[in-house]
Amino acid sequence: MPSDRPVPTVSADVLTTPVSACRDRERLRFGYPDHAGSPSRRVVEPYRAVNWGRRWYLVAWDVEREDWRTFRADRIQPRTPTGPRFAPREPPGGDIAAYLSRRVSSAAWRYRTRVTVRAPAAAVVEKINPAVGTVEAIDADSCVLTTGADTVQTLAVHLGMLDFDFDVTEPVELVTHLRRLADRYARSTPPAR
Structure with missing residues (x-):
């Protein structure tokens, strides 16, 4: 990201x-x-x-x-x-690197989110630069990703690039944008036969 x-x-x-x-x-x-x-x-x-x-x-x-x-x-x-x-x-x-990662990851973004990702933390860590997000394990099959971006559009693209299922509850602007994208994608493909 x-x-x-x-x-x-x-x-x-x-x-x-x-x-x-x-x-x-x-x-x-x-x-x-x-x-x-x-x-x-x-x-x-x-x-x-x-x-x-x-x-x-x-x-x-x-x-x-x-x-x-x-x-x-x-x-x-x-x-x-x-x-x-x-x-x-x-x-x-x-640990200065861990401290800086926590401070910098969230400080510069206009939009911040905590996303529950339905994948092991180790798999998500492989896809996330530590400068732009932190990952905390919930259990063996899910984790919480804390990340952000300057626009909800950019944040939505990056979340989609994870290639894992995820749940977002905030910020409301991101939830609204993801719903619009889901509707747009559903309209852009022919019905399944």
Whole structure:
């Protein structure tokens, strides 16, 4: 399930600043617009810069919010100087890749859904890029896929490409779109003989 948006580029200068702060264990100050574009000022203890789903992210301890946060590198507006130094913290959950997957998978989409897929979790995992969805086993023959997309049309296409039966209850826009598609597909084929 690819992303619907073009991949933003990050200049080497912007990426070098957080990477150096991670290496040197120095606090980092930067401007950071949220999803709506509202500006904010952040002070963090950077842990690691990670490339995930064709984007760069900074995973860091947000000093003022007292919690782990994930920041898209293309939105970071570094302020200098960096510092002071800090003692490193244990990464959230002990696994930075799993943490980033959970945070990033759901953050960027306009439409999100939890779909019950009637297939073993291992079979669904083979078809899902971890950057765009998470899979949790229910039992040996079914699982829950948490995923999303920028449009319900794109989300419907990707769910169809799983090639497994699935149940969707939300969002209502996706349910409505899938019903329209089912009607359209039924009208497009001759009756069975």
